[in-house]
Amino acid sequence: MKLLYQTHSPYARKVLVAAHEVGLADKLEVVHQETSPTRRNEDVISLNPLGKVPVLICDDGLVLFDSTVICEYLDGMHEGQKLIPASGKARWLALRLQALAQGMADSGIAVRWEAERRPEALRWPTMRDAQLQKIAEACDFVEQEVELKESPDIGEIALATTLSWIAFRDVYSFGAGRPRLSSWYDSFSRRPSMAATTLAGETQD
Secondary structure, eight states: OOOEEEEOHHHHHHHHHHHHHOOOOOOEEEEOOOTTTTTTHHHTTTTTTTSSOOOOOOSSOOOSSSHHHHHHHHHHHHHOOSSSSSSHHHHHHHHHHHHHHHHHHHHHHHHHHIIIISSSGGGOOHHHHHHHHHHHHHHHHOOOOOOOOOOOOHHHHHHHHHHHHHTTTTTTTTTTTTTHHHHHHHHHTHHHHHHHOOOOOOOOO
């Protein structure tokens, strides 16, 4: 399988961390592709009309996007403990946390647009502050929820990779005043899957 990837994308990192956690990383050919909302990448657009990574090209030629779809596909390819529980409360909690983490990443990207990427005269501080508030409230929520487990689920992987990107881009100090979240993140960051997928690089607009 081939994974079109970006070394500074929280969504792409989520997929690669998931692949490491389920023992499939060595089955992936990882190909870095630079994308941004303002820059066309014809190789990516030919596979995903939205022009975004991650994109997975399966062995049978099937093309999948985005990260949630790819992670579910990979989770069906192994016989170990599933990242997405099959049923019950555990399933819905994992999927809910994944959705929350995805929203946090979306808000973080919006913050960067209004804080540094958009031309200065066009920046909207009200939008920046509103998106930062969403991140803060999400962090307050997970401060009450997170607990370290031996085998992570997809929600925890999504949360860890989102927080890693927020820290990487210096978007928000999520650990301040949140000892449980800070301790959980520090512990999760020491997992081999995280060590093998560090973020790097700058956005190319």
